[in-house]
Amino acid sequence: MIGRRRLVPISRRLLAGDPLDVAPRLLNTLLVCGERVVRIVEVEVYRGADDPASHAFRGATKRNATMFGPAGLLYVYFTYGMHWCANVVCRPEKVAGAVLLRAGAPLCGLEEMAAARPAARRERDLCSGPAKLCQALGITGAHDGADLLTGDLGIRLCTDGTEPPQDPGNGPRIGITRAAELPWRWWVPGDPNVSVPAGARLRQPAGVAGAPVVS
């Protein structure tokens, strides 16, 4: 229970679809790790052979194997030599697709999250980015392949009945160089934990004429 609401697992059938359909439906769901609970407020789609920005673009490797697993697994990867990031795996087995969890609104276990993230000065610094979210919840490579529906490794994806936003924010993905124009990021409009709010300007190489700006 969160407050007076009962938690219900997400259905695996919902997650088995095209991540482009699944992603906006994951907004406002809950990620539960022991005492720590966050509401997912920002996500990004990564697909397979048709997505040059995806780890799965060039086929299965040891690192990305979980992306080819059944829907409902957690794909956790290590990047920039120091950060972990987590995805919800979509599609049936052997077909790559996932939704990156980019930001969450802290609901429960805020003190544990703050202890795990000493750099965070404000509540909205706890989970406002894909690596921050993992650090706050204690998610690491040890959780790669966890089943979010059975909770075999202590992490669950649930809903408390809050519907996804009717008119979610939508725009280009963050931090990639290939296929950077595809609007495959979704967020809960107005939520202070969204990592790159609508209207924020992104860094662009100086002197690039007509450089796209994220809206």
Place this chain on the structure above:
DNA sequence: CTTTGGATCGTCT
């Protein structure tokens, strides 16, 4: 508030 550069290492070329 914004911008800039450094940290740091597994993965794939």
Place this chain on the structure above:
DNA sequence: GACGATCCAAAGG
């Protein structure tokens, strides 16, 4: 050998 699905502190306005 190059490059990240990033974050943070420091410096400047």
